[in-house]
Amino acid sequence: MSLDSHYLSYPARGEGYDHELYSWSPLHERKPVSWPTGSVAVWICVSLEWFPILPTDQPFRAPGHMQTAYPDFRHYTARDYGNRIGAWRFLEALDKAGVKASFATNAAIAERYPELVEAVLAGGHEIIAHSTDMNGTIDGSLSEEAERALIGDALSRLNAATGQVAKGWLSIARSQSFRTADILREQGIAFQCDWVNDEMPYRWRNGIVNLPLNHELSDRTIVAVQQQSADSWAQSMEDAFDWLAGEAAATGGGRMLPIHVTPYIMGLPYRIAAFERLLAMLSARQEAWFATGGGIVDCWAAQA
Numbered sequence: 001m002s003l004d005s006h007y008l009s010y011p012a013r014g015e016g017y018d019h020e021l022y023s024w025s026p027l028h029e030r031k032p033v034s035w036p037t038g039s040v041a042v043w044i045c046v047s048l049e050w051f052p053i054l055p056t057d058q059p060f061r062a063p064g065h066m067q068t069a070y071p072d073f074r075h076y077t078a079r080d081y082g083n084r085i086g087a088w089r090f091l092e093a094l095d096k097a098g099v100k101a102s103f104a105t106n107a108a109i110a111e112r113y114p115e116l117v118e119a120v121l122a123g124g125h126e127i128i129a130h131s132t133d134m135n136g137t138i139d140g141s142l143s144e145e146a147e148r149a150l151i152g153d154a155l156s157r158l159n160a161a162t163g164q165v166a167k168g169w170l171s172i173a174r175s176q177s178f179r180t181a182d183i184l185r186e187q188g189i190a191f192q193c194d195w196v197n198d199e200m201p202y203r204w205r206n207g208i209v210n211l212p213l214n215h216e217l218s219d220r221t222i223v224a225v226q227q228q229s230a231d232s233w234a235q236s237m238e239d240a241f242d243w244l245a246g247e248a249a250a251t252g253g254g255r256m257l258p259i260h261v262t263p264y265i266m267g268l269p270y271r272i273a274a275f276e277r278l279l280a281m282l283s284a285r286q287e288a289w290f291a292t293g294g295g296i297v298d299c300w301a302a303q304a
Helices: 071-097 108-113 114-122 145-164 180-186 218-226 232-252 272-283 293-301
Strands: 040-048 103-107 126-129 255-261 288-289
Touching: 040 071, 040 145, 071 114, 071 272, 103 108, 103 114, 108 145, 108 288, 114 126, 114 145, 126 145, 126 180, 126 293, 145 180, 145 272, 218 232, 218 255, 232 288, 272 288
Parallel strands: 040 103, 040 255, 040 288, 103 126
Antiparallel strands: none
């Protein structure tokens, strides 16, 4: 018995994917991009997160959220440690290295920790939107009305608290619905950081730019989940940089290394030294160009 002739047909099938959100292409076939200096754009992204003491679990519980019977004071205060102490250590380390970073910031952080936000802006760093708080998750189960309200609330509150207009967006858990990018674009967002399927920026058909923030290179994955040491994490970042610099030299096109860090993880006193040593090592490399997410997107867009 033979299969029906239509059994293997799939009307949405396309080159490399099954949607029409953007044109698919492998990196080696694209026009080479160059940076103002060096060949590897190093992007430090710091998450500033406010975890409500009671997770809603709707539509799902955010990574890093409360874990034990509520009220979960142990994990709640550990996260607050990051905003009270760890984030300030990051600011000192970045200042010492002369490096500018992006701070993915919950709207609740901007409202509850004004001194921290002022210090971030005074240091010349970039603030990108990171939802309302760590209960503000998105997935396909949200109605369009609810999702638009959540994103609008996050942006209006963050912009009011910082006195700036955020141009970048990082979703909690990098989770989106099929309409998230369109809503972000309507709300004035120029780039999102959720899709991790590349190592360079690329543009969607709706005009928004995706700036990939690879979760495999984060302290949450390597230190908190894989239980590796801070030195092992730093060595992984150095190994990644070496490989990307080698690719750039071989191809003549620039590369990008995103480094995602969390104040309550890497900001602890027995880990922060590894972060400082990594910054010092990369700063000494002639191939490195440190930039904010917006700086990388602007430089890339001028050549795309």
